[in-house]
Amino acid sequence: MKDEPTRVLYEMEDWGYYLLPRAHSHSPGYTGLRIAIRETPTKSHFDPESIRLRLRDKPGSANWTKLELGSPGQGTGHVCPGRVIVRDRLDKRVHFFTFGGSLEVAFAPGVTVYSLHSPAPILELTEPEESIPDQLASETEAIMGEVQAKWGSNDAGFARRLAQVDPFQFYLASLHSILLRYGHSRALRESFEDLYDALLGEEEWLMQAGQWPVQPLMLEELLAPD
Numbered sequence: 001m002k003d004e005p006t007r008v009l010y011e012m013e014d015w016g017y018y019l020l021p022r023a024h025s026h027s028p029g030y031t032g033l034r035i036a037i038r039e040t041p042t043k044s045h046f047d048p049e050s051i052r053l054r055l056r057d058k059p060g061s062a063n064w065t066k067l068e069l070g071s072p073g074q075g076t077g078h079v080c081p082g083r084v085i086v087r088d089r090l091d092k093r094v095h096f097f098t099f100g101g102s103l104e105v106a107f108a109p110g111v112t113v114y115s116l117h118s119p120a121p122i123l124e125l126t127e128p129e130e131s132i133p134d135q136l137a138s139e140t141e142a143i144m145g146e147v148q149a150k151w152g153s154n155d156a157g158f159a160r161r162l163a164q165v166d167p168f169q170f171y172l173a174s175l176h177s178i179l180l181r182y183g184h185s186r187a188l189r190e191s192f193e194d195l196y197d198a199l200l201g202e203e204e205w206l207m208q209a210g211q212w213p214v215q216p217l218m219l220e221e222l223l224a225p226d
Contacts, residue, residue, distance in 0.1 A: 003069065004136055004153075005187070006106075008034065008106045008109065008113050008115060008166070009106050009108050009113055011034075011106060011193050012036040012113050013055070013109075014045075014103070015034070015045065016036060016042075016045045016046040016047050017033065017034060017035045017046065017048060017086060017094065018033075018034045018090075019032070019033055019122070019124060020032030020033070020117075020172055021097050024200055024205055025123065026198070026202070026205065027121050027128055027202070027205075028121050028123060028132055028133050028136055028202065029097075029116065029120075029122045029123040029124065029133055029199060030121060030124065031117065031184070032097075032115060032116060032117045032118070032124070033096060033115075033116045033122050034113055034114070034115045034116075035048050035051055035113070035114045035115075035116075036048065036069060036070045036087055036111055036112070036113045037049060037050070037051070037067075037111065037112050037113075037114070038069070038110060038111045039069055039110040039111065040095075040110060041088075041089060041147060042076075043045040046092065046094065047088050047089065048056050048086045048087070048088055048094075049068070049069075049087055049088050049089045050066055050067065050068045050086075050087050051066070051068075051087075051114060051161025052064065052065070052067075052083075052084070052085040052086070052087070052161065053065060053079060053080075053082065053083070053084040053085070053098070053116075054079065054080035054081070054082040055077050055078065055080065055103065055117045055167070056071070056077065056078040056079075056080055057077060057209055058184075059224045060160055060162050060164070060198040061156065061159040061163050062080035062081075062082075062160070062162035063159070064165040067124055067219070068112075069111075069112050070107065070112055071112070076102065076103065076104050076105070076158070077096055077102070077103040078100075078101075078102060078103070079100055079102060079103050079116055079118070079167075080100055080103045080162045081098065081099050081100045081140075081144070081152075081165070081167070082097070082098065082141075083095060083096070083097055083137075083212065084096040084097070084098055084116070084122075084160075095125040096122055096124055096125060097122070097123040097125060097136075097137035097141075098116065098118055098120075098122050098123075098167075099100070099118065099120035099140075099167050099168075099170045099171040099174065100118060100120065100122070100165065100166070100167030100170055101116055101117050101118030101119070101120070101167050102116070102117050102118070103115070103116050105220050110225070115188050118167050119167055119168040119171075119212065120167050120168050120170065121128060121133075121171070122173030123136060123137050123158055125137060127210040129131070132194060132195050132198045133224070135192060136174075136178070136195065136199070139174075139178045139195075139201050140174045140219070141176075142183045143174070143219045143220065144219070144223065145225065147219065147220055148223075149223055150224065154225070157225065157226075158196060158223070158225075161223055164175070165222060165223070166209075169217070170219070170222065172206070172211075172213065172217075173216065173217045173218055173219040173221070173222040174204060174219050175206075175216075176204060176216040176217065176219070177219040177220060178199060178216055178219045179196075179200065179203060180218065182195075182196045182199075197223070217218050
């Protein structure tokens with residue numbers, strides 16, 4: 001029987017990146033993302049060359065990090081909320097959004113596979129940005145930007161807070177904040193009806209799964225300055 005790193009490397013032989021299954025059929029995103037960076041491009045599919053995402057560094061701060069073939073590290077890491085940008089040698093880019101998670105790394109001669117796992121959906125973004133995952137990511141980023149502004153010039157404090165938050169709690173708070181905003185605005189509900197309906201459906205699924213808290217926090221509360 002193959003050990004986990006060997007199995008992951010074997011499964012990624014024919015892929016540049018691969019999304020793991022959704023938690024349920026109507027989830028806006030996926031449970032995991034694997035990205036293979038190879039020394040020699042296959043030229044038979046999208047061949048990632050680098051990944052840019054936020055990782056928690058040793059001081060405990062969310063730090064934008066570039067990962068490449070054989071990037072140094074201990075094989076695991078904490079992923080902070082934000083965009084995940086995968087780039088190839090021709091500067092073609094594929095974008096994702098994560099509410100946070102964990103990163104594992106498997107090495108082999110000429111290839112490194114990065115595996116991102118999360119208890120919250122990993123959103124696959126598109127161009128033009130019209131899909132429900134795009135809209136959910138944009139709304140979440142907008143609230144993050146509003147809260148960061150409340151930290152004033154204390155960008156380091158905001159980065160530390162991002163590194164501390166639990167990924168699933170961050171996701172729940174994002175959903176709750178967006179649903180409240182849309183619930184109070186008929187114009188938003190009518191303009192983004194599909195998104196609103198999808199998030200209501202996600203809230204219902206989480207309730208049925210026993211994962212929706214009795215008193216959910218808003219994202220503004222979760223990220224607020226001390």
